[in-house]
Amino acid sequence: MITSRRNALIKYASRLLERKARDREGKFLVEGVRMVREAMKRPELVEYVLVACDVTGEMEEEFWRDAASVYRIRPELVKEITDTENPSGIVAVCRKPVWDWESIPESDGLILIVDNLRDPGNLGTILRTAWAAGVDAVFLLKGTVDMYNPKVIRSSMGAVFHFPVFERVGNDEVRELCHRGYRLVVADPKASLVFTDADYYGNVAVVIGGETAGISAVFEELPASRVRIPLREGVDSLNAAVACGIILYEAWSQRHLVRENTSMI
Template structure:
């Protein structure tokens, strides 16, 4: 990519007091992300994935000293016609990403609107999270759901904010590959059951292990808080409870690892059995 040509007509923002800079940095806070319905995406890989998968990339901001990364040449045709490009000082980059060592580039992306019908496919596989608070766990689960071809991920009450920069980074781009929605599980789960889907969770007291279960039917896999599991109200709505057998001495698995184990058993049965 010819950096001089690409950046020829771009605006430049030097001051952290600039109104655009203040607007971008406000997106580090959930209340402003919710109000503006926008979020930040940091780094070359995530911006590339956003562009490749049709996300509404409103603005791309790059470090004036480093210029536009060469790697974005592959997706510039998907961005240039509808995206504003702005160069900024290192101080602005630092303020807007909240990191001591800011990435060379970030983007402002409009939150997507997913169709709820994606959730209710008769033979679908949907991951449902209840009060999973760690952004890394939420992001990893989204990646695993993406990897096995799940239909969607639902984040219920108490979960880490989907558009928290830490969550976005930990998805490694999977956020843009499948529907990820935030919703009220007390409303959504009864609707899923009414449409014939099974609500499945884990329990150390369960009598059925995950390898004996039929994962080929339409399933909502419901996973809970890192320490306490699913809430009592959500647990009461489950149709089936499973245990992941463990041969060693570990007491339990991290919620992201446990979800991945279950999702891959579903993939094995649905695709390779």
């Protein structure tokens, strides 16, 4: 039983609420039963789990059985290691997944590029949607909110454990992606092409910009299809996460349709 906020494990976990510490240590926090369960699917990434002593029953036994290191803590200490008003009582300290370019498909790949997105809730929702919609990898360009921000992690519902997400991607990496044969499809409310008329077959990288900053200049110099989502008169834009979901599911629909048709031949 850990009873003091001065305990080394509590102090270490509490530091991970700050980005500087997450960057320095290569660790982040996962909170809540469902999220910790997702983390347990990658047990090599789970360093230790802290469980409030008032959490009982099957939930506690599950984590006690599956995690490498589980510690009971006093309930009042949970607020030292979370940023939520009503924490669930279960927090895991996890290592950041490490991915490389070999994770990116050479053919028939779907990549999502997120550019200048500052809202953590939006980014988490986008990652969750990308995971569900069959995206193979996500590139987060410089200027995008930290993907290991606790609010991003909660909103993503464990997506970060299941497919490659590359942080702080620069212009050179975007150019390299194009050099590898990926076509850019850029969401742009001023575009003339409606998103349903775009071609999402083969190697495609969908680009979603932030609602305030928009997209970076590098996408002006690279060949790209620009698409818009039709909106009711008087509405100038959609929430970035909503727009992302609409476009990704059109890509999903087209790509699965061609696979089904091919399998029938």
